[in-house]
Amino acid sequence: MSKFWLVVGFAAGYVVGSAAGRKQYERIKGAVQDLWGNPEVQRTVKKVDDFVEEKAPTVHDLGAAAVDSVKATADSSEEQAPAGSTS
Template identity: 45%
Template sequence: MRYKVTFMLGVAVGYVVGTRAGRERYEQMKKSARDLAQNPAVRNAAETAGHTGRAFAGKAFAAVGDKVGGVVPPSLAGRVRGLRDRVGGGGGGAEDEWGTSNT
Protein backbone atom coordinates (compact mmCIF):
# COMPACT_ATOMS: atom_id res chain seq x y z
CA MET A 1 0.00 0.00 0.00
CA ARG A 2 2.85 2.35 0.84
CA TYR A 3 4.29 1.94 -2.66
CA LYS A 4 0.95 2.74 -4.30
CA VAL A 5 0.65 5.95 -2.29
CA THR A 6 4.23 6.90 -3.13
CA PHE A 7 3.62 6.20 -6.82
CA MET A 8 0.41 8.22 -6.89
CA LEU A 9 2.12 11.09 -5.07
CA GLY A 10 4.90 11.00 -7.69
CA VAL A 11 2.35 11.06 -10.51
CA ALA A 12 0.56 14.01 -8.92
CA VAL A 13 3.76 15.99 -8.40
CA GLY A 14 4.88 15.21 -11.96
CA TYR A 15 1.56 16.37 -13.33
CA VAL A 16 1.63 19.65 -11.39
CA VAL A 17 5.23 20.39 -12.33
CA GLY A 18 4.53 19.45 -15.95
CA THR A 19 1.50 21.69 -16.25
CA ARG A 20 3.36 24.62 -14.72
CA ALA A 21 6.29 24.15 -17.09
CA GLY A 22 3.94 24.63 -20.01
CA ARG A 23 3.96 23.79 -23.67
CA GLU A 24 7.20 25.61 -24.44
CA ARG A 25 9.20 23.48 -22.03
CA TYR A 26 7.51 20.36 -23.38
CA GLU A 27 8.53 21.27 -26.94
CA GLN A 28 12.08 21.99 -25.75
CA MET A 29 12.35 18.56 -24.08
CA LYS A 30 10.82 16.91 -27.16
CA LYS A 31 13.42 18.57 -29.42
CA SER A 32 16.25 17.52 -27.09
CA ALA A 33 15.03 13.92 -27.10
CA ARG A 34 14.76 13.93 -30.90
CA ASP A 35 18.26 15.38 -31.26
CA LEU A 36 19.63 12.72 -28.91
CA ALA A 37 17.87 9.93 -30.82
CA GLN A 38 19.29 11.21 -34.12
CA ASN A 39 22.83 11.43 -32.78
CA PRO A 40 25.00 9.01 -34.82
CA ALA A 41 26.78 7.70 -31.72
CA VAL A 42 23.47 6.89 -30.02
CA ARG A 43 22.08 5.28 -33.16
CA ASN A 44 25.20 3.14 -33.58
CA ALA A 45 25.06 2.05 -29.94
CA ALA A 46 21.39 1.12 -30.27
CA GLU A 47 22.05 -0.76 -33.49
CA THR A 48 24.95 -2.65 -31.95
CA ALA A 49 22.82 -3.57 -28.95
CA GLY A 50 20.10 -4.83 -31.29
CA HIS A 51 22.53 -7.00 -33.26
CA THR A 52 24.03 -8.36 -30.07
CA GLY A 53 20.59 -9.17 -28.68
CA ARG A 54 19.54 -10.95 -31.86
CA ALA A 55 22.76 -12.97 -31.92
CA PHE A 56 22.34 -13.91 -28.28
CA ALA A 57 18.71 -14.92 -28.86
CA GLY A 58 19.77 -17.16 -31.74
CA LYS A 59 22.48 -18.83 -29.66
CA ALA A 60 20.12 -19.28 -26.72
CA PHE A 61 17.47 -20.78 -29.01
CA ALA A 62 20.01 -23.21 -30.43
CA ALA A 63 21.18 -24.24 -26.95
CA VAL A 64 17.64 -24.70 -25.66
CA GLY A 65 16.55 -26.39 -28.89
CA ASP A 66 19.31 -28.98 -28.51
CA LYS A 67 18.14 -29.78 -25.00
CA VAL A 68 14.38 -29.92 -25.60
CA GLY A 69 14.47 -31.49 -29.04
CA GLY A 70 11.50 -30.94 -31.31
CA VAL A 71 9.26 -29.49 -28.60
CA VAL A 72 9.78 -25.86 -29.66
CA PRO A 73 6.60 -24.54 -31.31
CA PRO A 74 6.92 -23.85 -35.03
CA SER A 75 5.84 -20.21 -34.59
CA LEU A 76 8.76 -19.55 -32.23
CA ALA A 77 11.18 -21.43 -34.45
CA GLY A 78 10.09 -19.27 -37.41
CA ARG A 79 10.67 -16.04 -35.49
CA VAL A 80 14.14 -17.10 -34.42
CA ARG A 81 15.00 -18.12 -37.98
CA GLY A 82 13.93 -14.64 -39.06
CA LEU A 83 16.22 -13.09 -36.44
CA ARG A 84 19.12 -15.23 -37.59
CA ASP A 85 18.56 -14.10 -41.17
CA ARG A 86 18.59 -10.45 -40.11
CA VAL A 87 21.85 -10.88 -38.18
CA GLY A 88 23.63 -13.25 -40.52
CA GLY A 89 22.26 -12.01 -43.81
CA GLY A 90 24.26 -8.95 -44.79
CA GLY A 91 22.27 -6.05 -46.10
CA GLY A 92 25.47 -4.36 -47.23
CA GLY A 93 24.54 -1.07 -45.60
CA ALA A 94 20.92 -1.11 -46.74
CA GLU A 95 18.41 0.47 -44.42
CA ASP A 96 15.90 -1.61 -42.51
CA GLU A 97 12.27 -0.71 -41.76
CA TRP A 98 13.40 1.58 -38.91
CA GLY A 99 15.67 3.66 -41.11
CA THR A 100 18.90 2.37 -39.59
CA SER A 101 21.68 0.88 -41.63
CA ASN A 102 22.57 -2.78 -41.27
CA THR A 103 26.30 -2.26 -41.04
Protein backbone atom coordinates (compact mmCIF):
# COMPACT_ATOMS: atom_id res chain seq x y z
CA MET A 1 0.00 0.00 0.00
CA SER A 2 2.87 2.43 0.75
CA LYS A 3 4.23 1.96 -2.80
CA PHE A 4 0.85 3.06 -4.11
CA TRP A 5 0.99 6.32 -2.12
CA LEU A 6 4.57 6.87 -3.17
CA VAL A 7 3.58 6.60 -6.84
CA VAL A 8 0.55 8.86 -6.26
CA GLY A 9 2.81 11.41 -4.54
CA PHE A 10 5.30 11.41 -7.41
CA ALA A 11 2.50 11.74 -9.96
CA ALA A 12 0.91 14.64 -8.09
CA GLY A 13 4.30 16.34 -7.70
CA TYR A 14 4.97 15.93 -11.39
CA VAL A 15 1.61 17.39 -12.43
CA VAL A 16 1.84 20.33 -10.04
CA GLY A 17 5.55 20.90 -10.63
CA SER A 18 5.46 20.67 -14.38
CA ALA A 19 3.08 23.60 -14.85
CA ALA A 20 4.82 25.85 -12.33
CA GLY A 21 8.24 24.54 -13.30
CA ARG A 22 7.70 25.31 -16.96
CA LYS A 23 6.83 28.94 -16.21
CA GLN A 24 9.92 29.31 -14.02
CA TYR A 25 12.06 27.64 -16.69
CA GLU A 26 10.77 30.04 -19.35
CA ARG A 27 11.44 33.00 -17.06
CA ILE A 28 15.01 31.87 -16.37
CA LYS A 29 15.59 31.09 -20.05
CA GLY A 30 14.42 34.59 -21.03
CA ALA A 31 16.67 36.21 -18.43
CA VAL A 32 19.68 34.23 -19.63
CA GLN A 33 18.98 35.12 -23.26
CA ASP A 34 18.66 38.80 -22.34
CA LEU A 35 21.92 38.66 -20.40
CA TRP A 36 23.75 36.85 -23.23
CA GLY A 37 22.48 39.41 -25.72
CA ASN A 38 23.76 42.31 -23.62
CA PRO A 39 26.46 44.19 -25.57
CA GLU A 40 28.70 44.51 -22.48
CA VAL A 41 28.57 40.74 -21.95
CA GLN A 42 29.43 40.17 -25.60
CA ARG A 43 32.39 42.58 -25.35
CA THR A 44 33.66 40.63 -22.34
CA VAL A 45 33.18 37.32 -24.15
CA LYS A 46 35.18 38.68 -27.09
CA LYS A 47 38.00 39.84 -24.76
CA VAL A 48 38.17 36.42 -23.10
CA ASP A 49 38.09 34.67 -26.46
CA ASP A 50 40.93 36.84 -27.77
CA PHE A 51 42.95 36.29 -24.58
CA VAL A 52 42.56 32.52 -24.79
CA GLU A 53 43.47 32.50 -28.47
CA GLU A 54 46.58 34.56 -27.73
CA LYS A 55 47.70 32.45 -24.73
CA ALA A 56 46.82 28.98 -26.06
CA PRO A 57 50.24 28.31 -27.64
CA THR A 58 52.00 29.29 -24.40
CA VAL A 59 49.75 27.02 -22.34
CA HIS A 60 50.32 24.20 -24.83
CA ASP A 61 54.09 24.62 -24.58
CA LEU A 62 53.99 24.70 -20.76
CA GLY A 63 51.84 21.58 -20.72
CA ALA A 64 54.17 19.75 -23.09
CA ALA A 65 57.17 20.74 -20.96
CA ALA A 66 55.44 19.46 -17.82
CA VAL A 67 54.64 16.14 -19.50
CA ASP A 68 58.25 15.79 -20.66
CA SER A 69 59.49 16.55 -17.14
CA VAL A 70 57.21 13.96 -15.55
CA LYS A 71 58.18 11.39 -18.16
CA ALA A 72 61.90 12.03 -17.59
CA THR A 73 61.42 11.70 -13.82
CA ALA A 74 59.52 8.44 -14.27
CA ASP A 75 62.14 7.09 -16.66
CA SER A 76 64.99 7.93 -14.26
CA SER A 77 63.09 6.33 -11.36
CA GLU A 78 62.70 3.11 -13.34
CA GLU A 79 66.43 3.08 -14.12
CA GLN A 80 67.35 3.52 -10.43
CA ALA A 81 64.98 0.83 -9.12
CA PRO A 82 66.76 -2.39 -8.08
CA ALA A 83 66.10 -5.54 -10.13
CA GLY A 84 62.91 -7.31 -9.10
CA SER A 85 61.48 -4.19 -7.45
CA THR A 86 57.83 -3.38 -8.14
CA SER A 87 58.06 0.32 -7.25
